[in-house]
Amino acid sequence: MNDVDTTPVIEVTDLVRVFGKRTVLNGVSFKIHRGETMVIMGGSGCGKSTLLRHIIGAMKPTSGSIKIFGEDITHMDERELASIRRRFGMLFQSGALLASMTVGENVALPISEHSQLSDDDVDQIVKRKLQMVGLTGFEHLKPAEISGGMKKRVGLARALALDPELLFSDEPTSGLDPIMTAVVDKLTLELTRESGMTALVVTHDMTSAFRIASNMIMLGRGSIIAQGTPAEIRSSPNPEVQQFINGEADGPVPLNLSQDDHEHRQHVAPRPLISARGRLSRKMP
Ligand SMILES: Nc1ncnc2c1ncn2[C@@H]1O[C@H](COP(=O)(O)OP(=O)(O)O)[C@@H](O)[C@H]1O
Ligand SMILES: [Mg+2]
Incomplete structure (x- = not known):
């Protein structure tokens, strides 16, 4: 079983998902190895939750493939998925209690x-x-x-x-105060560093993202626009990345409302403000 350690825990290859005429995921590829915490960030509506739903097998891609623990789950039915799901935990964006x-x-x-x-x-x-x-x-x-x-x-x-080997969390710290955010982040760090758990975390809380990430992906309009270590992302020359991580209102990131905003509106966050120029005043991270 020598090769087990080097097999990525998650391997996403050329994932494409089209809803009607809209391409929501457009050729997304990445790998996550054991013990890593991958943070996926990006503006509301860019496809983060949709990506997560595909990785857990809750949605089927238009094309491309997903492997979890080395097994191709792309075409698995619910019965086959059940044994894989037993090995991972999922925190949904709404809590879903x-x-x-x-x-x-x-x-x-x-x-x-x-x-x-x-x-x-x-x-x-x-x-x-x-x-x-x-x-x-x-x-x-x-x-x-x-x-x-x-x-x-x-x-x-x-x-x-x-005690999952793999944890998926969609916006785990939204609605938490800074102290509880730190508690949740510390827990994620302990589980990944001490128990070898792997985590895939979607967030737009930049403090939290930089605290827990070993690797980061920034999604924009369904594609990966930047990928790397937290240090590489911080020094990225890409203006979209800089606008996002610094929480600036003006910049190249387009206004894009989604389901995500609707979910948030029902629970915690105030509506995003849309200025006369049609730009999104971002919620501060
Ligand atoms: N089941 C669906 N049918 C049609 N469009 C969808 C569906 N799920 C998500 N979308 C669209 O895909 C886009 C990305 O949504 P989502 O993944 O929730 O964004 P994020 O989590 O990054 O805010 C949005 O425009 C959303 O409306
Ligand atoms: Mg979402």
Whole structure:
């Protein structure tokens, strides 16, 4: 099993996705190796969540391929995907908690689904995972009774419930205050550095991005416009990259509203302001 260590955990090759007439992903290719944290950034609507949905097998590409743990999942059906999904955790952008269940039951869900542990053992794991995200004592509340940032952290506890080898997070720190953002970032760093977990994190929180990334990709209109280490991205000569990482209102990044904005509007963020010149005043990172 010598080659296992060098096989990328994720390998995306020439991924293209067209919705109607719009090409939302346009030839995206990259690899992520074990223990790395890849941060994907880019403006709202550039295709980040769509890319994530393809990588977890929830959407099928128009063309191109996706390998996870060396297995080509591009054409896998739900039954085949189930055994791969057992090995990764996913934190959705909205948290995606089941409203009728308590916080504890939400975190327990993947554990009881994928293991034969006793109720007591499941309870112990739930307690430990909630403690990791700073939510000890909240297990009996319903999602409607906690804040948006807390929902995010419950979603993270649930994503980590089965000690995944690979974690996907879509905007894990949006709606969190700076201290909770630091707690979540520290947890990601510990899990990747100490347990060898691999992480793919979508974010437009630049503080968080530079804190956790070992590699970064900036997406723009469905293509990779920059890729490299945090230092390489910071010194990128590309004006779009500089505009983005410095959170400047004016620059080459086009105005582009998406689903993402709608999701955000419902939860936390204020509407983006559109100036008379039609430019987007960015939410500050
Ligand atoms: N199921 C879908 N059908 C049609 N268009 C979609 C669908 N999902 C996403 N899109 C479009 O793809 C673009 C990228 O969306 P998304 O990946 O959510 O962006 P991001 O996460 O980067 O903000 C948006 O313009 C969005 O409207
Ligand atoms: Mg998104």
